[in-house]
Amino acid sequence: MIYCSNPSSHFKTYQSEIESSVLSVIRSDNYILGKEVLALEQHFANYIGVSCAIGVANGTDAIEIALKALEIGPGDEVITVSHTAVATVAAIESTGAKAVLVDIEPEFYTLDVSQLEEVFTNRTKAIIAVHIYGQSADLEFIDDFCKKKNIFLIEDVSQAHGAKFKGKHLGSIGKVGCFSCYPTKNLGAIGDAGLITTDDINLDKRIRMIREYGWENRISQIPGRNSRLDEIQAAILKVKLKYLDLDNQRRRELALKFSKSLTSLPLKLPKLRPEGQHVFHQFVVQVEHRKEFIDHLIKRGIHPGIHYPVPIHLQPAYNERISIASDMSITEKVAHKIISLPVYPGLTKKEINSIISAISDFF
């Protein structure tokens, strides 16, 4: 059976190193916010190319805490896409701010910048650019727009650890970068984890305070919560971070092989943004007869994913409350056609060939 992702195969690749790092945490006397979290934060900040990184409990918290640290809350609006993980929107709502959703560009599945002016109001405080599937949103346009309007650019980098835009790592371009390290992500823990990046040391301080009850020297100075990253997950991520570039290189090679092998078939293949470097968190194609296509793959032991089957503005929890741009047609159209094929560093040659031949046999 081949699934869309396979975190345990990734663990097995680095098993002895991960196990010894976990064991050393268990045998230490420090399980929360100790030397492993601090070391991971420093290594990750260096890797992304920013001065500060802060470990938190998960990717949803990373966005919520970043927004709160920027003093965004009730009465404010935050623009993002409907074509994203529900987490992006859930995080906005948990601050009390209102989510305003726009459509995506047809080629790259990222935010349609031509709708920003339409949805912008004097309550707009930030844009969350989601780097979906491993590839950058149009950061040049969005960054300029944010500067012009004097609002914050927040990057949701949960699907693009290690990806670049114009030579810079994603998460180093906006005011703040938010990362999930859920097990299936390109940099995945063995449990929940998240990271926030910024170059602003005052923001770094506020984020650290909000992460732990708003504390400064164990006195709550601002409202906070508990979103600590634990030492075991930090130790695991510290090991995996060393191999992130290698793993991403492998994902890119796989994607190239899929693209070459499938190019003559009636499938819409991923398109690369010329200014960016894609890290293929997902390899997403569009097909016309999706149900039949998936049934066929499952018969051949291949279980693709769908990211995501229902746009957020059409989901029951959100459809009444969310504001949307006047045209959401691309988001609504692709939701019926997209399929995420398996693409992870541990896929074997045999598995890759069986995926390619199962797809070819369908057509």
Ligand SMILES: *Cc1c(COP(=O)(O)O)cnc(C)c1O
């Ligand atoms: C995974 C993901 C998140 C949320 O991460 P959690 O760690 O599950 O809270 C947020 N945004 C995007 C785009 C994601 O893919």
